[in-house]
Each structure stands twice: as C-alpha cells, then as structure tokens.
Amino acid sequence: MGHPDPVHTAETVQRAAGVIAARRRGDLDGAEALLAAFPTETAKTLGFYLLADLALGLLQAQSGESIDDLVRELTLHLAAAAGQPPSPGPRG
Numbered sequence: 001m002g003h004p005d006p007v008h009t010a011e012t013v014q015r016a017a018g019v020i021a022a023r024r025r026g027d028l029d030g031a032e033a034l035l036a037a038f039p040t041e042t043a044k045t046l047g048f049y050l051l052a053d054l055a056l057g058l059l060q061a062q063s064g065e066s067i068d069d070l071v072r073e074l075t076l077h078l079a080a081a082a083g084q085p086p087s088p089g090p091r092g
Contacts, residue, residue: 016047
C-alpha cells in the first residue's frame with residue numbers, strides 16, 4: 001500500500017469539511033449527498049480523521065493547550081452532549 005495522493009487526500013478532507021458545514025447550516029440533503037460521494041468507507045474514514053487532526057492542530061495553535069488537554073475537554077463535551085457522565089480517565 002503506497003502513500004495517498006496529496007491531491008486526492010485534500011479533496012477527501014474538503015469533502016469531510018463540506019459534510020460538516022452542510023449539516024451545521026441545516027442542509028441535511030447536501031450533507032447526505034457529500035457523504036455518498038466518498039468513493040469508499042476507507043476514504044471517508046481517512047477524510048474525517050485528517051479533518052479532526054487538522055482542526056485539533058489549529059485549535060492547539062490558537063489556544064496553546066496541549067493536544068491531550070484538548071482531547072480531554074472534547075471528551076467532556078461529548079459526554080455532556082450525550083447526557084452521560086464521562087468515564088474516569090487514568091489517574092496519575
């Protein structure tokens with residue numbers, strides 16, 4: 001398995017960002033169409049993974065917080081949104 005083509009990788013990440021943007025503006029049909037446009041599940045997974053990684057990197061650059069702290073905060077927000085208490089993390 002070789003390295004992904006940077007052009008196709010960029011298109012995949014842009015498509016993932018488009019899905020989120022469409023959903024946030026209430027265009028559920030557009031979001032569904034963009035999701036369906038991914039050629040494979042692997043491409044979809046890669047696109048959303050790279051988008052999340054990029055977004056966390058941008059947030060880290062703006063906030064100065066560590067990635068670990070940002071992920072911890074994100075986990076708390078996700079747990080709150082799901083109405084569940086966060087699972088206890090490792091204690092150190």
